[in-house]
Amino acid sequence: MAEDKIGKLLKSKKKKSFQDLAQLLTQIDEIGIKSLKYKQLLNPECFSFRLGITGPPGAGKSTLITQLIQHFCNNGMSVGVLAVDPSSPFSGGALLGDRIRYQEALHNQNVFVRSIGSRGSLGGLSASAYLMLRAFDYWQFDIVLIETVGVGQTELEIMNVADSTAVVLVPESGDGIQMMKAGLMEIADVFVVNKSDRPGAQSLVDEIKNELHARDQQDRVPVFSTVASQNQGIEELAKHIEKESQKDFSFFRKSKDKIQAEAKALLRGELEQKITQKAARIKSLKELL
Numbered sequence: 591m592a593e594d595k596i597g598k599l600l601k602s603k604k605k606k607s608f609q610d611l612a613q614l615l616t617q618i619d620e621i622g623i624k625s626l627k628y629k630q631l632l633n634p635e636c637f638s639f640r641l642g643i644t645g646p647p648g649a650g651k652s653t654l655i656t657q658l659i660q661h662f663c664n665n666g667m668s669v670g671v672l673a674v675d676p677s678s679p680f681s682g683g684a685l686l687g688d689r690i691r692y693q694e695a696l697h698n699q700n701v702f703v704r705s706i707g708s709r710g711s712l713g714g715l716s717a718s719a720y721l722m723l724r725a726f727d728y729w730q731f732d733i734v735l736i737e738t739v740g741v742g743q744t745e746l747e748i749m750n751v752a753d754s755t756a757v758v759l760v761p762e763s764g765d766g767i768q769m770m771k772a773g774l775m776e777i778a779d780v781f782v783v784n785k786s787d788r789p790g791a792q793s794l795v796d797e798i799k800n801e802l803h804a805r806d807q808q809d810r811v812p813v814f815s816t817v818a819s820q821n822q823g824i825e826e827l828a829k830h831i832e833k834e835s836q837k838d839f840s841f842f843r844k845s846k847d848k849i850q851a852e853a854k855a856l857l858r859g860e861l862e863q864k865i866t867q868k869a870a871r872i873k874s875l876k877e878l879l
């Protein structure tokens with residue numbers, strides 16, 4: 591039974607094997623909210639710093655993550671990645687060239703990657719995403735990177751689950767203002783203007799900085815320029831993230847807002863399961879009346 595297996599996997603943590611973790615995540619996905627019966631998952635002893643990385647598809651989030659992984663591993667840190675994106679190269683959705691590059695980074699012994707489909711059917715981040723991140727905490731990664739693709743609700747919900755959120759934008763999209771309207775301005779703790787090798791990068795940086803200024807957020811939210819595909823600007827960004835990761839964010843995690851957001855996602859997951867089960871038993875729509 592899934593539940594016995596979870597108990598066993600949680601206890602065998604001494605070895606800290608990624609194979610065990612992979613199995614644990616599969617079991618958690620299966621039993622959903624019941625995973626919280628295990629105190630190790632309900633109240634993890636430690637929190638791994640979670641950086642959410644969000645932005646439009648093709649902005650270079652996965653490329654950026656690959657470079658960040660390399661940087662953190664070189665500094666002796668362990669890195670967990672949750673790719674909440676079915677088209678993520680981490681789940682094999684990329685061109686061959688990309689995949690080879692990822693594999694280079696993933697070869698690293700201290701890196702664990704899991705990809706999951708983007709959303710629960712009722713919208714928002716899936717219950718599984720929340721629960722799996724609890725397992726990441728239990729495994730005590732130094733840093734956990736969460737990639738979400740920019741589709742409205744999921745994109746914004748990243749702030750509920752991450753300790754800090756990086757919003758990745760690119761010059762060619764030309765929709766800096768659009769992004770700001772979509773609420774990204776409010777959730778960003780750091781902006782990354784990637785593909786800075788393309789024209790218009792500096793004006794996007796200026797646009798973001800002006801907007802931050804207008805909101806009196808210029809001192810809180812830095813703006814970095816990167817060319818992820820050429821490993822440019824990564825060092826500065828990574829150093830900033832490392833510094834952020836040292837902060838005490840346990841207060842944040844235990845806040846009422848965060849707990850309620852997670853509760854909502856978990857309840858939604860339960861409801862989805864019930865709907866699926868009930869629908870599977872229905873032979874005539876009359877039964878719904």
Ligand SMILES: Nc1nc2c(ncn2[C@@H]2O[C@H](COP(=O)(O)OP(=O)(O)O)[C@@H](O)[C@H]2O)c(=O)[nH]1
Binds near residue numbers: 648649654786788818
């Ligand atoms: N010119 C340029 N291309 C980049 C840069 N970063 C990533 N790319 C390319 O953009 C494409 C999409 O990157 P990917 O990381 O998959 O984007 P994601 O959808 O945001 O995860 C890939 O072909 C990358 O090689 C960059 O800084 N400059």
Ligand SMILES: [Mg+2]
Binds near residue numbers: 675677678679737
């Ligand atoms: Mg991606």
